Amino acid sequence: MPCRLALLVFLLASAPRASETPESLVQEKLLAPLAAREKARSSYSRARPPAAERRVRMLDAAPIADAKGGAFVGFAVDARYGRGAGRWQEDVITGCVYAGTGEVYLRYGDAFRAAGVLLGKTIPPAASHVCRAAGANAVVAGG
């Protein structure tokens, strides 16, 4: 019984809540952990300085179906670098979000990978249907 209860709690916690929009999913699963990670890192490095601020733009007004029946929405992230007003750079991150499952994918090289790749996890490229409209050869999200 405790096991079933724990499983139920886990499923409820991991499933996307009805109130979660694609934008809030990108914020929660990508931008918030990314900002926290960057805050902890040393500035004395050859790595690009962390962004002072990021904003999400959803690229599709309505969800798009992929070849496996999943519905995704493309997004792009703009980032502001430097102190003070700084400069905004568009499309520093592009990808797609599956609101139904809460999965967030990013364009990384030629393929899409789960959002964890920008958090330092070693993640293989996603399946070829991910972030691509059913029947389309071209990449839709962030393409």
Add this chain to the structure above:
Amino acid sequence: MRLIRSAWLTALALGSTVITAGSLEYFKADLPEFVIEKLPLPWEAVWLGALKIHVAAAALALPGCLVLLSKTALQRAPRFHRWAGRATAAVVLLALVPSGSYLALFAKGGLPSSAGFLVSGAIAAATMVQAVREARARRFEAHRRYALHVLGQLSVAVTSRAMLFGFDALAFDPERAYLIALWLPVVASALAVELVLWRKHALPSRPSRLPARFRSASV
């Protein structure tokens, strides 16, 4: 002049320590930002291997050069100086420069950036070979000159990062900042070494506390 020398060497030692501490990230399971922004790359495992060799070699080479500058060590333990020199030369020539040259091919900033790293590596390697040859020939004045050029190029790791930190604070364009923070220390270090040696010869020097046979080997 002595104060400037001490401050400079202390800054290099501190910078080297901070870089080494930051480089521990490269050996953890989660990849650090510098790696994330580079990947994916062709032959990723080779690049990651070269990066690990490079940071480990750098953690030994720069402190090694700083230890070799010690007049006390040279005066009291010349054998230690010789062996530390051989070890540092081996690390620079067999690990630091080869791994750095491979990493340079994929440097952020494209061709100008790659060229900057390759020029720095070439100066470090060529002057290290010459430094060893001059030491073996007991031409300590020339040995010192070439060894200082090696240190000059290794110090680019510290000064370059310090400049990037400053450029970020000034909200300077990151791509341009990266190139300036690379080329300026590479060229300035080489010129500074020649300037310091020229001044030392041009100005009357104070009497040295070193025995005559090592006098020309100290900085």
